[in-house]
Amino acid sequence: MKYTTEIIIKKPLKEVINKMNSTENMKHWQEGLVGAEHISGTPGEFGAKMKLNYDFGKRKMELIETITKQNFPNEFHATYNTKGVRNIQQNYFESTPQGHTKWICKNEFEPTNFVMNTMLFLMPRAFKKQTKKYMTNFKNFVENGNSVANA
Template structure:
């Protein structure tokens, strides 16, 4: 009987400790950074291209627009992922947007809420990309789980950014065909002037 009593006490202490962890550390915040060997405009275009999102966000399936004007502040979308064979939907709201510089979003789900900021800056013909993330679990169990999983969540963001770096550096899509057409038109005019 004494052994059973000790087992119950140990289990109770572990449960209380687990729940306290969520109270003591209710949010997880982290920053990540990469440098990509492409100019800023192209790096920005790749990150905003829905067709490229599966290349850098594991399990990404699709985005469904809910309200607002897509790609602008206030736009709300549902983002679908497959995670361990289960469909997961996260609601995304754009809270700040400065093209070729920064995008800030909130993500909400049953399990957690996340504030996410992605910044880009030119750096000697390359692009420096930084992300800042703050996550908070919804409910005491989720908060405790987030506190325990903090390092793995940060590791996932670093993996996502490394995948983004590959997607940008391997990009072959021409996001600026108007500029190319204008250059070709200028060349034609110059050739006509020479003749």
């Protein structure tokens, strides 16, 4: 399953990238994130791996992020692997004529088991909704300092 989500953040590109390129800031916009642990490579650079742990109440999830391209301020690409699915994500950042930032997020989900294949087929909106939620949380964090960690 492939889809693209876009959002306008009413802050300059440099400020957006400074907030995006920080593991410490992830807890402020990725709801459910309880831990991020560097595994290998130079943090934030091509090839680096990080373990991300999420707690969604009854459901806990561990993702392994591998950076596949880091070309800030314009691009950040990574793969996220977890049980049953791989998410290939390409993020693009552009300045708008108003001095704001356009964030374009391209996602491709590849199921690695039958259960996830069925979920992707039956519930594609749930994946798109989660992406939009994280992007909106990030926008609110950058623009207004709102943190989901305080919720």
